[in-house]
Amino acid sequence: MVDDATKSTLAKIPLLKTRAGPRDGDAWILRLKEEYAALIKYVQNNKEADNDWFRLESNKDGTRWFGKCWFVHDLLKYEFDVEFDIPVTYPETAPELALPELDGKTAKMYREGKICLTDHFKPLWARNVPRFGIAHALALGLGPWLAVEIPDLVEKKLIVYNEPKASSSAASGSGQ
Amino acid sequence: MSSTKTEDELRARVAALEQQLAAALGSAQPSTTAGLVKRTKIATMSSEVVDSNPYSRLMALKRMGIVDNYERIRDFTVAIVGVGGVGSVAAEMLTRCGIGKLLLFDYDKVELANMNRLFFRPDQSGFSKVQAAQETLQGINPDVTIETHNYNVTTVANFAHFVGRIKEGSLTGGPVDLVLSCVDNFEARMAINQACNEIGQTWFESGVSENAVSGHIQLLIPGETACFACAPPLVVASGIDEKTLKRDGVCAASLPTTMGIVAGFLIQNTLKYLLKFGTVSRYLGYNAMLDFFPSMEFRPNEQCTNFHCRRQQQLYQEKLALQPKADGAVAAVAEEAVVHEDDFGIELVSDSAEPAVAGHNANAGLVAGVHRAYDAPAPSHHADAAVTSEISEAASLDLEDLQKQFMAMNSK
Numbered sequence: 001m002v003d004d005a006t007k008s009t010l011a012k013i014p015l016l017k018t019r020a021g022p023r024d025g026d027a028w029i030l031r032l033k034e035e036y037a038a039l040i041k042y043v044q045n046n047k048e049a050d051n052d053w054f055r056l057e058s059n060k061d062g063t064r065w066f067g068k069c070w071f072v073h074d075l076l077k078y079e080f081d082v083e084f085d086i087p088v089t090y091p092e093t094a095p096e097l098a099l100p101e102l103d104g105k106t107a108k109m110y111r112e113g114k115i116c117l118t119d120h121f122k123p124l125w126a127r128n129v130p131r132f133g134i135a136h137a138l139a140l141g142l143g144p145w146l147a148v149e150i151p152d153l154v155e156k157k158l159i160v161y162n163e164p165k166a167s168s169s170a171a172s173g174s175g176q
Numbered sequence: 177m178s179s180t181k182t183e184d185e186l187r188a189r190v191a192a193l194e195q196q197l198a199a200a201l202g203s204a205q206p207s208t209t210a211g212l213v214k215r216t217k218i219a220t221m222s223s224e225v226v227d228s229n230p231y232s233r234l235m236a237l238k239r240m241g242i243v244d245n246y247e248r249i250r251d252f253t254v255a256i257v258g259v260g261g262v263g264s265v266a267a268e269m270l271t272r273c274g275i276g277k278l279l280l281f282d283y284d285k286v287e288l289a290n291m292n293r294l295f296f297r298p299d300q301s302g303f304s305k306v307q308a309a310q311e312t313l314q315g316i317n318p319d320v321t322i323e324t325h326n327y328n329v330t331t332v333a334n335f336a337h338f339v340g341r342i343k344e345g346s347l348t349g350g351p352v353d354l355v356l357s358c359v360d361n362f363e364a365r366m367a368i369n370q371a372c373n374e375i376g377q378t379w380f381e382s383g384v385s386e387n388a389v390s391g392h393i394q395l396l397i398p399g400e401t402a403c404f405a406c407a408p409p410l411v412v413a414s415g416i417d418e419k420t421l422k423r424d425g426v427c428a429a430s431l432p433t434t435m436g437i438v439a440g441f442l443i444q445n446t447l448k449y450l451l452k453f454g455t456v457s458r459y460l461g462y463n464a465m466l467d468f469f470p471s472m473e474f475r476p477n478e479q480c481t482n483f484h485c486r487r488q489q490q491l492y493q494e495k496l497a498l499q500p501k502a503d504g505a506v507a508a509v510a511e512e513a514v515v516h517e518d519d520f521g522i523e524l525v526s527d528s529a530e531p532a533v534a535g536h537n538a539n540a541g542l543v544a545g546v547h548r549a550y551d552a553p554a555p556s557h558h559a560d561a562a563v564t565s566e567i568s569e570a571a572s573l574d575l576e577d578l579q580k581q582f583m584a585m586n587s588k
Contacts, residue, residue: 019481022332033570036578043585055586063332087330089366092405092481096363108427110361111284116427122362123550126408129481
């Protein structure tokens with residue numbers, strides 16, 4: 001099942017209305033506005049809860065999204081590039097979120113670094129078309145994935161912590 | 177000198193070995209290069225039973241009365257989307273059967289992790305699947321025309337081209353005769369479904385479960401049968417309690433056996449569909465744990481969320497309404513759909529028995545051993561999560577302002 005924390009996070013993200021994909025012209029523009037409005041609210045929520053964990057931007061058409069996401073484990077911040085396309089069948093099908101630099105490092109990943117979601121994601125998404133959007137996919141898909149996979153990848157030494165370029169603060173040295 | 181003698185001996189030995197080699201290769205064929213037999217193109221299919229005719233055993237189907245006109249296979253074009261464990265084997269089967277043309281779509285590369293499945297070889301690692309497949313298939317049968325596309329069909333950038341090739345990719349520049357979905361994910365199946373609904377293209381869906389012990393094939397005729405979006409996907413029960421299924425650390429398991437069996441079912445039905453023999457299965461499931469094969473058929477969901485599915489349903493109903501008056505004259509228009517009904521009378525027997533796929537009563541009408549992956553959304557507008565807020569009227573907002581506002585949050 002989806003855990004309670006994820007549930008309450010989801011509940012605070014506004015629902016979308018427009019059933020439109022990137023080939024639907026003006027309806028897609030309307031959908032895109034809703035996507036941005038929901039994302040803005042979600043990031044605000046995250047910041048208020050001191051749990052800001054991604055940066056995202058899209059191309060002009062809103063069909064391709066890219067940015068960064070991060071996860072703090074043992075007081076160290078691990079950051080990754082994140083990218084995804086909006087499929088032609090969106091929002092009937094969720095976007096396939098990818099972390100390309102982790103491709104090949106975990107079995108819970110499909111080709112090109114697309115993350116392997118739990119059995120619960122797709123049914124929940126399908127039942128909430130067209131109300132769920134990109135913000136929901138991040139909260140329900142990528143967030144829980146990072147929480148499970150990053151500690152595991154760190155433990156297996158498949159990813160290592162990179163010191164931030166400028167400031168090294170209290171975080172360093174407290175690993176393990 | 178002993179050294180000269182050794183040289184003579186070696187020369188004699190080489191000559192002897194050369195003779196042996198020549199004997200082993202037999203009456204060296206004209207196309208032999210460096211001992212490797214390379215099959216040349218054959219202009220017309222012959223039914224002559226000789227060792228050198230690659231089509232003799234296929235043409236025998238005609239002599240035995242199974243297929244009326246086997247040579248017709250050369251006129252057909254089949255598009256295969258997904259050239260993995262099922263698609264590559266399906267492509268090889270059609271290639272060996274002498275299909276006219278294949279269109280292959282995939283954006284993956286061959287990896288050593290694929291070697292538990294059939295077709296690809298370790299030395300092809302790193303090549304795109306479509307390129308590696310084309311080379312192997314062309315070597316097996318150079319008579320087949322093979323067109324490859326190394327891209328993801330689900331993205332906006334590629335979808336229009338994909339639809340275009342389905343519409344105009346046949347040997348005569350018309351629509352392909354059949355599309356085979358051999359992909360491994362829901363997103364790609366939905367993209368194929370969308371393409372086929374838009375242009376009224378008949379297609380076969382196939383799949384193997386992530387635990388490798390069940391699979392299925394399903395025929396989709398837009399408007400006539402349920403489309404892939406009409407109801408949640410079907411699952412063939414494996415008899416394994418989902419709660420005891422260990423998924424930790426892996427996305428998917430696979431077996432060459434299950435994939436080979438599903439590819440076999442898929443191409444068997446493809447041949448029956450194209451060459452018009454036997455009965456074409458509408459849905460055939462495979463439970464490997466019990467060797468159980470459920471089969472059934474589905475009518476479309478009148479409330480399908482896919483606009484083009486509903487449009488095709490209307491077209492099909494209009495076509496049916498015209499039929500009883502003049503079956504001979506209308507047959508040309510309705511060719512694809514009529515094949516099954518006229519030949520096999522499915523329409524007659526299925527009217528009452530056939531499950532109507534409708535809305536949220538997900539498993540209603542399914543045969544034993546098959547269920548829906550999840551419940552379809554209820555017609556009402558209540559989300560699962562206890563959501564309190566809905567998006568305010570976004571129409572009144574300006575997209576650029578929203579984008580600026582969102583980007584500004586990045587710096588804070």
